[in-house]
Amino acid sequence: MKAKVYTVSELTYELRQRISSEFDGIWVEGEIRDFKISYSGHAHFVLTDGESSLRCVIFAYWAKGLARLNLREGMKIRSFGKIDIYARSGVYQQIVEIVVPWGTGIIATRYEDLKRKLASEGVFDERRKRKIPSPVSVIGLVTSPVSAALRDFIKTLRKAGGFKVIFAPVQVQGEDAPSKIARAIRKLGKLKGIEVIVVTRGGGSKEDLSAFNEEIVVRAIAESPIPVISAVGHSVDITLADLASDLHLYTPTAAAELLAAGKFAARDAVELLKFRLVNAMRNIISWKSQRLSSTARILETLDPRRRIFLSREKLRELKKRLYLATMSAVESKKKQVSALKMQLAALNPLAVLDRGFALLLSEDGKLLDSTSKLQPGQKISALMKDGRVKMEVLEIESKKKQENII
Amino acid sequence: MSPRRSRKTSFEDKMARLEAIVEELEKGGLELEKAISLFKEGTKLVEELSEMLRDAEIEIENLYSEDDLNGD
Known part of the structure; x- marks a missing residue:
């Protein structure tokens, strides 16, 4: 008796025949993991129910048609197609033709659970949120060193100038990302002098935001002793980090715009006060000097005959002394005034006007x-x-x- | 509380003081000496505030020193 010996190809061929006739068009339910789109446009992913996994492929032609479903990590779906064996690797997979989103995935459920838990603790409470100080000079920035976020942020800050940025480079994707981000926020929070922390990421809608939905990141933001601006999620994809921050904006550029505008506004306010200060002092001086000169004039024209009981000599003498004393007082005031006038000129109060005001x-x-x-x-x-x-x-x-x- | 708070309030405090000085000078009716001393104080505040807001190059500093990165 001789047992049949298959070649690998023979076995694979036979299994393929049986499996694809047995499972020719079936529905499978599971959650998407490891979702990727290959260069050729095929979508690959693994369906899992937490215990077992099934490889799936959607060929490019179908994948395009399914794009509107926005298949992504954690999504729970039902997929229809036949089961086939890919001979080269001996791996069986479902050739998916139809996808129906089905219920809420585990990741989405986790998000909702965490959101509910943190909300019940008041982490997202609007009343807990602090006003972003304005103007600020020292900013803590948490973002990826390889994204455009850093460049966009700095470029926009440059419009106003006069900022110091303490940059905490972090990964924003991957397993380590949450702990790195949380650590950076906590470390910035301990530094002296930082007035606001900006947590952001570069553009690119394909980016994975999951790190910003992790509890340690959300808590680090909520517990930060320094107000936090987040610019992570966009309108459809707001992350828990965004909900916990003191102010949520959509882009790093918007965050920098806000900080630059605060600086401009403060500069204008100071310029205006400077103008008012100088103007008020000018008015005081011109009024005082008018009064001084009119007093001096009155004294000069004092009529000596009104003091007829004094000898002419004595009167002349007194008049002269009075005149000299007054004039020297007037002179000293005049000196004070002209020194002030020079100081006023040096202040150039017209700077506001040069800018079109x-x-x-x-x-x-x-x-x-x-x-x-x-x-x-x-x-x-x-x-x-x-x-x-x-x-x-x-x-x-x-x-x-x-x-x-x- | 912390130094950052005092720095922040010091900007706001200075602005408030400057505003008070300006308003007092605008009201007029002050002795010249008093006016001059207020004006000097105001001028000093303007200088300090402008210095706080000065338009300088953006400075960028890495939060992590070399040691920090190695120890990571």
């Missing part, structure tokens, strides 16, 4: 910074970088107090 002044030179100081028909003037415009108020439309621009 105009300032409204009343006829007596006071700064008009509110409609409440105006009346229809009032004559005012606008100070611009190259001159003064006389104007008359036609109509006043007062606004309710606005929020700050930033």
Whole structure:
């Protein structure tokens, strides 16, 4: 008796025949793992129910048709197709033709469970969220060193300048990503001087966001002693990290824009105060010096005959002394005033005007910074970088107090 | 609390003080000496605030030192 000896190809051929006739078009239910699209456009993945795995392939022609389903890691599906053996590797797989999303996958369930748990602890509570300080100078940045995020962020910050960025390079994908990201956030939180932390990632919708749905990352953000801006998920894919952050924006550029705008606004506010300071001092000085010179004039023209009981000599003497004393007082004030005038000139209060702003002044030179100081028909003037415009108020439309621009 | 808080409030405090000074000077009716001393204080605040906001090159520093990376 001689047992039949198969060649490997013979065996494979026979198994293929049996399996594909037995399982020619069946439905299988499971969750997608290791989803990849090959260069040739075929989609490969593993279906699993947690205990067993089944390799699956969707050939390019079908894969295109199924693109709208947005198959991805963790999705639970039912797939239809025949079971076949791939002879070269001796691996059996399902040649998938139809896919129906089915229920919620394990990953999605985990996301929902974690979201519910953290929400019940108040991690996403709006009332817990802090205002992002403005202006800031020192920023902690957590992102991948190889993404465009770092470049976009710095490029946008450069518009305003004057920032220091403490960069924490991390992987944003892969097994180690969550712990690396969490560690970076905690480490930045311990540094002195950092005013805001930005957690972000580069563009590319295919990127895997799962690291930002991990509990340690979400907690690191929520527990950060420094306010955190996140720019991770987009509108359809908001991550738990985004929900826990103090402010969620969509791109690293948007985060940098916000910080740059804060700096611009603060600079303008300081410039305006500087202008008002100098202007107020100018007004005081011109008023005081007018008063000084008129006092001096009165003293000069004192009529000596009113003090007729004094001898002419004595009177002349006294008058002279009085005059000299007054004049020296006037001189010293004048010196003080001219020193101040030089200081004022050095401050160049017109910097605001050079940037295209105009300032409204009343006829007596006071700064008009509110409609409440105006009346229809009032004559005012606008100070611009190259001159003064006389104007008359036609109509006043007062606004309710606005929020700050930033 | 921490130094970062004090730095932050120091910016806001300085802005608030400067605003108060400007308003007082704008009201007028001050002694010249008083006005001058307020003006000097205000000028100093403007300088300090401008320094805090100065437009300088962006500085980038790595959070991890070499040791840190090796120890990872």
